[in-house]
Amino acid sequence: MEKKTHIFSILVHNKPDVLARIAGALGGKGYNIDSLCVNTTTQNDISKIVMTTAGSSAIINRIINQLQRLVDVISVDDLTNVESVHREMLMVRLNLTPQNTEAIKKAIEMNKWKVLLSGDTYTIVEITGDKTQIDFSLARLEPLGIVDITRTGLIALKLED
């Protein structure tokens, strides 16, 4: 059966082990979590988890059912086929050397990347966008001498309920 990536927006009670329960409920049944983003909502006792996972429609249904069985899960929303906006964030540290400084400055300017912090030997760039934009930026950064990167999971928001 055809595998498709799905984006879930999950509201949960903000309890110490809620993430372990979610990871366990899926991992224990052999389902993989591809990306994950967790933070509190406007209510401190409720968190939102945005999770992406891939599977056939039967598997996706099982994942939804498994999530809904958990006592601390309030709701599970599949954003895959509804209008929603998606963002990821990437931070990259580049090494500055006499040989590459010019090229890096030029690339930052051309791509309108945001410089978070710069020192004599390094610069840190922040890039936000959807997955394609991030992947694209990463490909352009690669030849410039990446030392370290960190990338968030996907976050997503529905346009309307």
Add this chain to the structure above:
Amino acid sequence: MHLKGTEILLKVLEEEKVDILFGYPGGAVLDIYDQIFKSNLKHILVRHEQGAVHAADGYARATGRVGVCLVTSGPGATNAVTGIATANMDSIPLVVFTGQVPTGLIGNDAFQECDITGITRPCTKHNFLVRNVEELASTIKEAFHIARSGRPGPVLVDLPKNVMAASTDYDPEKVTFRNYETPYKPAPKKMAHVLDLLHRAKRPLIMTGGGVILGHAAAELTHLARKYEIPVTGTLMGLGSFPGSDPLWLGMLGMHGTYYANMAISHCDLMLAVGVRFDDRVTGTIETFAPDAKIVHIDIDPSSINKNVTVDLPIIGDAQSVLKDLLRFLEEHHYEQEAESRQVWIAEIEQWRKKVPLTYCQNSEVIKPQFVIETLYRITQGDALITTEVGQNQMWTAQFFHFNQPNSFISSGGLGTMGFGLPAALGVKCAFPDRLVVDIAGDGSIQMNIQELATAAQYNLAAKVVLLNNGYLGMVRQWQELFYEKRYSHTDMTYAPDFVKLAEAFGVVGLRATKPDEVERTLREGLSIDRPVLMDFRVSREECVYPMVHPGESITQMALGTREMIN
């Protein structure tokens, strides 16, 4: 009221109407046990924590109420895990209290510390670590609610020692917790769909499961089947949800189900599956399971729907509410079965029943295990609460004892836990001291929790053990005979204790029968003594459970033992 954690625990147990606790003390629960010492709460001291959970489980299965147990931290808690997983697989409501090291020591590898909430996360319905005394009362209340609501299950509450020693203001009125239950709403469209399917069906069949017993829907299911003359088969967990002596009853289906039940499954054109989850032991190969049938699946848990078998009409709800809704709808719409086609269908099933009845070869020299169970059924007239161990003893019980009442067959179905039957029987006996309670056991399983004979003796819990002693791990040996060319790798249990002497050493009455003509006498004697009794029946060693669907085959491909394979 300003109360200590230990006092709050006992207070809430009282409010939850807990009348018995199965447990085992230890360092982390000393304060709780001190409180129990000062209270009137009935406590049964088991001899191993696994026994405590199985006893609470047996109590829960027999009464339909929440079973409660208490064990200490570390090894006490890990010993309880098998019992918890057993209850989880069969959706049995339990609240398991575990002691924990003081909160300040958690994570330090303290003496007898273990992360029991982490360990039991995949095998509980939910669990809690109580971090301060203020949340103790509401957490316990919530645990009971979660255990018994919706699809029931075990809930573990981990109680750090310092939390139980601390005190706080307690006002029962103010204890609040979230409600998770979503009540069933009548679904007229779905009922109309069922009615339409019933109108079209020539060969309808009901498949009943554990959800009917857990959902207190045996009366509704029985009414539905009898009123509209629909034959009924059941899963292991469904035994007792429809009277086993009713002519419409086809017995259990699946791997060791009856020939006629499996044939009916394979030929039915409409299946009403209620409170079942289509376990692989039931369906055989999925592709050949009920190939001609429209399947209506009634279950409380949406995650059971389309998990193993793809169904035509899922109805989510507790079995009792849905069946009541269905019965009302059928009545309002004056549904009547087409008598003629129904008679043809029932006659067809009766032909299968005649062709291959559930039977075995009697022997005048050697006791047949099936004969022991048949005799037990005959002399009790089925009026007993039966627990089993796991393996051949369990399957023969399912086949040859007929259960007419729900909550009367108590067995580890999903997990298949050897050692379940004896402690479970003690839990059942605590709930029903005036009823006859029998554990039908095998010599392998009984040795897994044999220490609980001491518990039986201490409290004079007069449960009876009917031991079908063949000196083998019988079911594994059967598979070795059939699929491994009789290479009996480590299944010979001939080296075993003298069970009669062992029983006596524990303070339990021991009896033995070695010849078929001693069976009835031994049973009658054992059942008449008002003490726990172990009856050691030396049965034919290499008897197999038949019929048998070979793993990975269609349920119509049944090995019938001495008969030939029938397609």
